[in-house]
Amino acid sequence: MRNISDTIARLSAMRGRPVGSGQSKDDHLSDMTGFGSNPGALRARLYLPENLPKQAPLVVVLHGCTQTAAGYDRGSGWTELAAEQGFAVLFPEQQRANNANLCFNWFVPGDISRDSGEAASIRQMIEAAVVTHGLDRKRIFVTGLSAGGAMAAAMLAAYPEVFAGGAIVAGLAYGSASTIPEAFDRMRGHGGPSRTELQRLLRQASPHKGPWPRISVWQGSADTTVVPANADAVLAQWQSVHGVGERPTRTEMVDSQTRKVWSDGQGRDVLEAYSIAGMGHGTPLKTSGDDGLGKAGPFMLDVGISSTGHIAHFWELTEPKLRRKANAETASGAALQPFAPKEKPRAVRVDPTPEPANARGTAGGITKVIEDALRAAGLMR
Incomplete structure (x- = not known):
């Protein structure tokens, strides 16, 4: 007999949006x-x-709940920028068999640990792309909503030697949760781990001792789905390994939004944090003008600042004819070891998932999905 979680997940999957098997005309991605x-x-x-x-360079992009790789690409404009600047983009994509709402399983220890589950799959994709297409191992980056x-935070923690930089948009710190509740x-x-515990979790996630990826954090001040305290937790986790304090080196306004920057002892910007005033849950976009990228939609919010463009600039991907030589401050560039993970049968899970009720985002979507599924199963009136 199936347990209640499995039953709800299967009912939710049936009620979820179908993912078409055909490739739409605006899908620029290949399998x-x-x-x-x-x-x-x-x-x-x-791409x-x-x-x-x-x-x-290679940029790894991780979509949010209820989204597909192609859909997130259309909204964020990553392949549009890649075509202009000459870098590859890898989009890992979640499957409904793993998660009914297409969320990466960021809170399941077996999916975020080094050489295990979804994290290992993403790592394998990166290695295959690098080897097959002759990409630069010292300029690999990861971002996600x-x-x-x-999950981007998990990849940066589990494989810090792989990435020169990362960007976490309305996300959560690595290891901050290990169960659905x-x-x-x-x-x-x-609740959640203390600042000290968060830093311990990051240091113990891999045998790596540095140097560390530079990190960009983006958060809407009015996000009620993943509240701003989570951005603070992400920053706290990375401030220790970069040897910077809680207080930023400088605070400035960029496209009318607040940007805080932390620089290391050599004066290099290693952490940045954008707080988007009045924005709910989603990826900040600027879709018009010479620097416009992407397209507005659910969780893709046109607020007059392009997170995609600014993240790429922070990673030094968008300077004209930029082909810098990576050094020890960006990534170790150590030879990557082959994988031999222990594979286990997957179980369908119910996961916290912000359903796109409105542009500001709410945490009520998943509750409605579960309640509707329970009613359909005759388990709730």
Whole structure:
């Protein structure tokens, strides 16, 4: 007999939006197969611009709940920017068999640990893309929204030697939750590990001792789905390894929004945090003008500042003809070891998932999904 969680998940999956098998005309991504044992059972989608230069950078982009890789790309404009600047983009994509609402399983220890589950699948995709297309190991970056942002935080913690930089948009700190109830609490800003414990979790996630990726954090001040306290937790986690204090080196206004910056002892900007005034849950966009990118939609919020453009600039990807030589301050560039993860059968899970009720975002979507599923199963009136 199935347990209640499994039953709800299956009912929710039936009620969820269908993911079409055909490729739409505005889907610029190709499927990448045979990239490894894929213990997390994820789909890999890749974009390579025409005339990709040798040793080009790679950006890994993780979509949010209820989204697909192609949908998040249309909204965020990452492949649009990649075509202009000459870098590859990898989009891992969640499957409904793993999560009924297409969330990456950021709160499941077996999916965020080094060489395990979904984290291992993403790592395998990166390795396959680098080897197959001759990409630059010292210029690999990862970003994501919401559950994808939390999974980006997990990848940065589990494999810090792989990434030169990361960006977490409305996400959560690595290891902040390990159960469904904890995940709901953390999203709402309740409880969670202390600052010291967060830093311990990051240091123990891998054998890496530095140097560390530079981190960009983006948060809406009016986000009630993943509240701003989570951005503070992400910053606290990375301030220790970068040797910077809680107080920023400088605070400035960028596109009328507040940007805080932390610089290391060599004067290099290693952490930045944007607080978008009045914005709810989603990715900040600027879709018009010469620097416009992407398209507004659910969780893709046109608020006059392009997180995609500013993140790429922070990573030094968008300077004209930029082909800098990576050094020890960005990534170790150590040879990557082959994977041999222990694969286990996957179980369908119910996960905290912000359903797009409105542009500001709410935490009520998942509650409605569960209640509707329970009613359909005759378990609730």
